[in-house]
Amino acid sequence: MAHNKANLDPQAFTAQVDGKEVRLYTLRNTQGAEAHFINQGAKLVSLVVPSRSGWTDVVIGHDSLQEYLDSEEAYFGAICGRYANRVARGKFSLDGIEYSLPINNGPNALHGGLKGFNAVIWDAEQLAENKLALCYVSKDGEEGYPGELCVRVVYTLTEDNELTIEYTATTTRPTIVNLTNHSYFNLSGDGDASVHDHILQINASTYLPTDDTAIPYGAPEAVAGTPMDFTQPTEVGARIDTPTDQLVWARGYDHTYILDKPLGKLGFAARCTSPKTGITMEVYTDQPGVQLYTGNWMSGNMRGKHGHRYPARAALCLETQHYPDSPNHPEYPTTRLNPGETFHSVTAFRFTVG
Numbered sequence: 001m002a003h004n005k006a007n008l009d010p011q012a013f014t015a016q017v018d019g020k021e022v023r024l025y026t027l028r029n030t031q032g033a034e035a036h037f038i039n040q041g042a043k044l045v046s047l048v049v050p051s052r053s054g055w056t057d058v059v060i061g062h063d064s065l066q067e068y069l070d071s072e073e074a075y076f077g078a079i080c081g082r083y084a085n086r087v088a089r090g091k092f093s094l095d096g097i098e099y100s101l102p103i104n105n106g107p108n109a110l111h112g113g114l115k116g117f118n119a120v121i122w123d124a125e126q127l128a129e130n131k132l133a134l135c136y137v138s139k140d141g142e143e144g145y146p147g148e149l150c151v152r153v154v155y156t157l158t159e160d161n162e163l164t165i166e167y168t169a170t171t172t173r174p175t176i177v178n179l180t181n182h183s184y185f186n187l188s189g190d191g192d193a194s195v196h197d198h199i200l201q202i203n204a205s206t207y208l209p210t211d212d213t214a215i216p217y218g219a220p221e222a223v224a225g226t227p228m229d230f231t232q233p234t235e236v237g238a239r240i241d242t243p244t245d246q247l248v249w250a251r252g253y254d255h256t257y258i259l260d261k262p263l264g265k266l267g268f269a270a271r272c273t274s275p276k277t278g279i280t281m282e283v284y285t286d287q288p289g290v291q292l293y294t295g296n297w298m299s300g301n302m303r304g305k306h307g308h309r310y311p312a313r314a315a316l317c318l319e320t321q322h323y324p325d326s327p328n329h330p331e332y333p334t335t336r337l338n339p340g341e342t343f344h345s346v347t348a349f350r351f352t353v354g
Contacts, residue, residue: 005034005055006046007306012064013038013045020121022065027130027157033351035157037077039124040068041117042134042153044077044183046190046305049161049351051277057190058279058351059183060315063305072302073310075182078118079153080111082138082145083335084180085256085291085324088215092327094146094174094336101144106213111182113143117151118182130157140172147173147339162350169343177337178322179345180287184295184315187274187281191308195294195316196237199273202230202290204257208323212249215325220258228255233271236294236316251296252313256289256323263288263333266346270318278353285320285347288333293317320347 004026013024017040024045027035032055036046047059061076062068068076083101090101090109101109111118122134131154138149154166167179186192206220207228223229227239227247240252247253261267269283269290283290293316300311326332337343 004036005032005048006036006057008036008046008063015065017065017069018121022121025124025126025132027132027155029130029157029159029161031159031161033157033161035155035163037132037155038065038068039122039134040065041078041119042122042136043068043118044155044181047163047183049279050353051189051279052353053277056187056277056279057305058185058187058281060186060190060304060308060310061184062303067303072299073184075111075118077183078181079134079179080182080319081117081151081177081179082112082143082149083109083176084111084178084182084319084321086110086214088325088328090144092176094176094327099144099146108213108215116143127154131155145175147171147175149175149177151179160350161352162348164346164348167343167345169337170341171337172339174336174338176327176335177343178326178335179343180291180319180321181347182317182319184317185272185281186315187272187279188276190305192276192314193311194237194313196235196240196313197275198236198316199233199275200230200236201233201271202257202292203260203268203270204290205231205260206258208256208258209246210249210255210324212245214250214254216256216323216329218329218331230257237313240294240313252294253292254294254296256291256321258289259285259287269320272316272318280352280354282350283318283320283347284350286345287320287322287347289321289323291317291319291321293319
């Protein structure tokens with residue numbers, strides 16, 4: 001057993017998968033914070049940051065690679081792509097050509113397909129004690145998407161206890177790209193039963209209402225006067241069970257919030273605080289939206305880290321991204337990437353304790 005604050009055994013994550021070596025990578029800063037990753041799915045396994053009581057692991061996940069491979073939650077901590085979130089009926093068109101994607105979420109395509117970026121083995125290089133680069137080449141036609149896409153993700157754990165994620169991608173043919181990290185956070189610590197007591201603020205006065213398959217109707221709607229309003233700090237659980245279609249269909253929050261900041265500019269997206277540990281997480285991104293997901297479909301059946309169980313709403317996700325089904329909504333910010341262009345995006349999760 002290696003000495004790390006997360007009490008993870010590196011050997012439990014070491015194996016050959018799809019002909020490539022998978023292993024656990026550890027990032028540290030001089031403050032003592034730690035982040036642990038595996039190159040299967042470019043997943044964040046653990047993030048240990050200061051809390052009132054010392055150190056707290058604020059993401060949920062598993063103790064071994066095999067548990068990740070077998071998990072009911074295929075997206076724990078993962079990079080999702082080539083298109084994160086949903087594409088209606090798995091269909092979209094570019095330049096008059098219709099493309100078909102695998103259907104893996106009701107009638108829709110979700111998070112890149114049957115074997116999206118969350119399930120592939122990335123090439124990893126630890127650039128410094130606090131920096132990890134992961135690369136993946138998605139073949140032309142993989143999961144139905146056009147163009148060979150070269151993707152690079154760099155995780156950095158800064159001296160300010162900030163985990164930054166820098167994404168870049170290039171393509172050989174016109175394609176669509178929407179990348180996000182799908183970490184499940186519980187700021188009270190891995191194994192805490194519920195995020196209902198977390199205080200959440202989202203920098204968004206509008207959101208995208210969806211149908212019962214989680215596809216946006218189209219036009220944004222104001223959050224004011226609805227249970228979707230997090231413009232002021234509000235307990236996550238305060239209105240989560242309000243009997244409205246939006247919350248009933250999703251079993252809680254699973255919606256894209258349209259951020260009140262200039263398109264393409266790095267800005268404040270959200271702030272979340274645990275009253276138990278005093279940990280506050282601030283999210284900054286240059287993406288136009290953030291998907292709030294409150295872990296509504298977790299069952300509590302699978303074994304998590306250190307034997308913990310994860311019932312519904314034992315964590316929340318703040319997935320910075322473009323909007324769901326953007327290729328079928330020309331009025332949304334475009335997710336098209338052309339040859340000769342470079343997709344570039346930055347998201348940061350900053351942790352403080354009070």
